[in-house]
Amino acid sequence: MQPLLTAEQMRRVDQDTIERFGLPGMVLMENAGRACVDLLYARLPDLARRRVLILCGGGNNGGDGLVIARWLRDAGVDTRVVLFTPADRLTGDAATNQRLYTRLGGELREALHEEDLAKLPSWLGHAGVVVDALLGTGLERAVEGHFALAIEQLNASRKPVLAVDLPSGIHADTGQILGCAVRATWCVTFAAAKIAHYTHPGAEHCGEITVAPIGIPRPMLERPEHTVSLNSPARWHPPARSPASHKGNHGHLLILGGSRGKGGAPALAAMAAQRMGSGLITCAVPRSVQPQVASLCPEAMTFAMDEESDGGILPEHRGPCKQLGFNPSVVAVGPGLGTGGGAAELIAQLMITPLPMVMDADALNLLALQPGLLRAHRAPELVLTPHPGEFSRLCGHRVEEIQADRVTIARNFARSWRVWLVLKGAGTVIASPDNRVWINPTGNHGLATGGSGDLLTGCIAGLMAQGWSLQDATLAGVWMHGRAAELSAAEQGGAAGMQSRDLLPYLRRLRNQLPQTTP
Numbered sequence: 001m002q003p004l005l006t007a008e009q010m011r012r013v014d015q016d017t018i019e020r021f022g023l024p025g026m027v028l029m030e031n032a033g034r035a036c037v038d039l040l041y042a043r044l045p046d047l048a049r050r051r052v053l054i055l056c057g058g059g060n061n062g063g064d065g066l067v068i069a070r071w072l073r074d075a076g077v078d079t080r081v082v083l084f085t086p087a088d089r090l091t092g093d094a095a096t097n098q099r100l101y102t103r104l105g106g107e108l109r110e111a112l113h114e115e116d117l118a119k120l121p122s123w124l125g126h127a128g129v130v131v132d133a134l135l136g137t138g139l140e141r142a143v144e145g146h147f148a149l150a151i152e153q154l155n156a157s158r159k160p161v162l163a164v165d166l167p168s169g170i171h172a173d174t175g176q177i178l179g180c181a182v183r184a185t186w187c188v189t190f191a192a193a194k195i196a197h198y199t200h201p202g203a204e205h206c207g208e209i210t211v212a213p214i215g216i217p218r219p220m221l222e223r224p225e226h227t228v229s230l231n232s233p234a235r236w237h238p239p240a241r242s243p244a245s246h247k248g249n250h251g252h253l254l255i256l257g258g259s260r261g262k263g264g265a266p267a268l269a270a271m272a273a274q275r276m277g278s279g280l281i282t283c284a285v286p287r288s289v290q291p292q293v294a295s296l297c298p299e300a301m302t303f304a305m306d307e308e309s310d311g312g313i314l315p316e317h318r319g320p321c322k323q324l325g326f327n328p329s330v331v332a333v334g335p336g337l338g339t340g341g342g343a344a345e346l347i348a349q350l351m352i353t354p355l356p357m358v359m360d361a362d363a364l365n366l367l368a369l370q371p372g373l374l375r376a377h378r379a380p381e382l383v384l385t386p387h388p389g390e391f392s393r394l395c396g397h398r399v400e401e402i403q404a405d406r407v408t409i410a411r412n413f414a415r416s417w418r419v420w421l422v423l424k425g426a427g428t429v430i431a432s433p434d435n436r437v438w439i440n441p442t443g444n445h446g447l448a449t450g451g452s453g454d455l456l457t458g459c460i461a462g463l464m465a466q467g468w469s470l471q472d473a474t475l476a477g478v479w480m481h482g483r484a485a486e487l488s489a490a491e492q493g494g495a496a497g498m499q500s501r502d503l504l505p506y507l508r509r510l511r512n513q514l515p516q517t518t519p
């Protein structure tokens with residue numbers, strides 16, 4: 001497990017390590033500072049020839065900066081410290097580290113008044129690298145005044161920046177910028193990453209993230225109340241495929257969707273599910289788009305549903321599972337579905353159908369119009385995959401409110417509606433009905449194009465249909481979808497201009513790289 005902590009959780013972990021476990025705070029701070037020094041040496045082989053400017057705030061983040069300053073000065077590196085609080089106001093371990101640095105002959109300037117700040121551009125100009133130790137997890141209000149000025153001048157200097165723990169100005173729990181925030185080249189965080197490291201816009205400010213151990217015992221980090229984790233392949237348990245298997249062993253996925261002008265969506269979902277290894281796939285679509293879906297994806301079976309004059313599904317065909325004469329392992333509903341009356345009745349019917357289900361796109365828009373359906377759902381496993389706009393319609397919060405605290409709002413929704421929620425967008429949040437949350441680190445802006453959501457639906461539903469656990473199918477589907485975009489960008493000429501279909505060969509490659517559990 002790679003927990004992602006809030007500022008309060010980290011504070012408690014630090015405190016328990018010091019008070020209950022008995023490891024002094026000075027040791028933690030020493031290890032934190034030392035880890036930053038190691039990163040600087042590793043990334044800048046010519047560090048000894050650079051001037052290092054260290055900007056320190058008045059809390060323990062500044063204390064880490066003073067540890068860094070001591071090590072570098074002792075190694076003969078040209079090191080300058082600028083303190084943004086009066087030195088005599090430092091307390092605890094930060095004050096001790098200030099004394100140690102000064103005892104070593106280290107020079108320390110205070111930047112408290114306008115005339116001090118006027119010198120900052122010149123100090124920055126002479127710096128070969130800057131350490132941002134202004135504010136860490138203790139950020140408690142919007143940055144303004146001389147801190148804001150320093151951050152703006154630092155960003156304008158375009159110097160390489162190491163952020164200590166978090167880029168100053170980023171809120172640890174939400175990834176939001178409070179006032180303004182440092183743009184770092186590297187960020188070394190301690191013991192565990194924080195939610196902000198993988199939540200935008202904070203994530204973009206971090207640069208390369210390193211999680212450094214500082215002596216906090218693992219059980220302190222892996223507490224049950226630490227419910228947010230990074231989504232990573234290490235914890236999935238994909239079921240093994242037998243060499244003697246046939247298509248019937250790998251599930252039958254029913255995709256319900258499509259409408260006139262939106263025939264590509266169910267076809268894309270089907271193609272992604274195939275690349276995940278689904279055995280059989282049936283696309284049930286309105287009659288007029290059936291030939292299109294069949295020619296886009298000849299490996300899938302198609303089923304024609306009678307349609308309304310606008311190309312949507314007719315209400316009398318709302319029981320497609322029965323009509324098809326088979327019991328699908330999983331239903332994926334929504335890609336290109338449309339929001340006509342027939343589609344609405346279809347959703348109502350599906351919500352009382354006891355089948356595992358993935359709902360996306362127009363299925364979610366229809367659900368938003370009849371929220372009572374969600375409360376009464378009978379799906380043993382239900383995954384909703386909204387983007388922030390769809391989620392806004394579902395949960396009633398404005399998009400800006402959702403984006404300002406994605407983890408909390410997604411978590412509350414999943415818990416109160418007993419669903420798995422995949423809140424899409426950079427740093428996709430996956431929330432389970434039992435209060436656990438994962439943040440997904442893979443993906444890029446190449447996914448910001450039509451069709452990529454349909455692929456994601458196909459990935460998750462395709463894995464579920466093969467007997468993956470709901471949790472693993474959802475986590476792996478999201479992770480591989482993002483990773484495929486990264487691979488496509490790296491190997492096919494960049495993220496912009498990516499077509500959703502470009503992801504398909506990479507999905508197949510990633511699927512086959514996953515470890516399998518023994519049958």
Ligand SMILES: NC(=O)C1=CN([C@@H]2O[C@H](COP(=O)(O)OP(=O)(O)OC[C@H]3O[C@@H](n4cnc5c(N)ncnc54)[C@H](O)[C@@H]3O)[C@@H](O)[C@H]2O)[C@@H](O)CC1
Pocket residue numbers: 011014015025028029032057058059060061062063064134135136137138139140141142143144147164165166190214
């Ligand atoms: N024992 C510990 O608790 C450890 C803490 N560590 C470091 O300590 C940091 C947390 O330390 P603190 O809790 O002292 O917090 P910070 O050092 O992040 O900041 C707290 C100080 O900043 C002030 N402040 C808050 N918001 C401000 C704003 N917008 N503008 C100006 N000043 C503002 C507060 O009044 C307080 O004086 C971590 O991020 C990490 O870098 C590490 O040294 C590891 C051990």
Ligand SMILES: [K+]
Pocket residue numbers: 061132133134135136163164165166167168
């Ligand atoms: K910082």
